[in-house]
Amino acid sequence: MHWIEVDGYPMPKLWGGHHALDFCNTWSGWDAVVRTPSGEPDPKREWIPTYDRLAVWAGHAGLLSTKTVGRLRDAAKGDPRSAASVLRAAYRFRNALYRLLRDPADGAAFDEVARVAQAAVRATELVPDVEGGARRQLPESTGLSWPLYAVARAAEDLLTDASHRSVRACPGTDCGWLFLDVRGRRRWCDMASCGNRAKVRAHAARQAGE
Numbered sequence: 001m002h003w004i005e006v007d008g009y010p011m012p013k014l015w016g017g018h019h020a021l022d023f024c025n026t027w028s029g030w031d032a033v034v035r036t037p038s039g040e041p042d043p044k045r046e047w048i049p050t051y052d053r054l055a056v057w058a059g060h061a062g063l064l065s066t067k068t069v070g071r072l073r074d075a076a077k078g079d080p081r082s083a084a085s086v087l088r089a090a091y092r093f094r095n096a097l098y099r100l101l102r103d104p105a106d107g108a109a110f111d112e113v114a115r116v117a118q119a120a121v122r123a124t125e126l127v128p129d130v131e132g133g134a135r136r137q138l139p140e141s142t143g144l145s146w147p148l149y150a151v152a153r154a155a156e157d158l159l160t161d162a163s164h165r166s167v168r169a170c171p172g173t174d175c176g177w178l179f180l181d182v183r184g185r186r187r188w189c190d191m192a193s194c195g196n197r198a199k200v201r202a203h204a205a206r207q208a209g210e
């Protein structure tokens with residue numbers, strides 16, 4: 001199974017090996033959306049159809065603390081228009097990031113990813129690190145954009161690291177999930193799910209051919 005239940009919601013399993021890839025994997029069936037990118041989420045493929053689920057996903061992925069997720073969910077109820085606008089921006093960003101990871105020459109996708117990643121950097125503040133020195137973090141004042149900016153920071157992290165060259169897409173039907181394949185041996189998002197389904201189909205096709 002591709003999902004587990006978190007806070008009463010089905011949430012996609014974190015098989016990507018990187019937060020940015022797991023975010024792309026909040027949509028299933030990428031080939032369809034690459035052909036017809038529409039703003040409207042398909043309920044059968046969309047794991048984050050509402051801002052509330054986007055916030056819960058960010059907690060599930062370990063990008064935001066439970067406390068922050070709770071605060072954002074409350075804040076979104078008080079400002080549904082802003083929440084819907086952040087959700088639309090998250091879909092645009094996810095689409096661009098997926099396209100860029102599949103095709104590094106996609107300049108329009110790069111521009112969109114860079115635009116959001118730079119907005120996320122501008123939203124950060126430099127704080128002292130516990131081990132000395134300093135680090136960048138998103139402050140409380142980031143507000144409803146927090147889950148999107150947290151993902152954009154993760155995407156920058158991936159794209160500026162050599163590991164982005166090891167990103168592969170699962171060939172499973174209605175899947176297309178991304179994952180890191182550093183050793184060059186992984187074919188499926190998950191052998192027991194997509195790998196097994198493909199094996200069963202191949203077996204059925206062989207039997208039909210006999």
Ligand SMILES: [Zn+2]
Pocket residue numbers: 170171172175176177188189190194
């Ligand atoms: Zn798969």
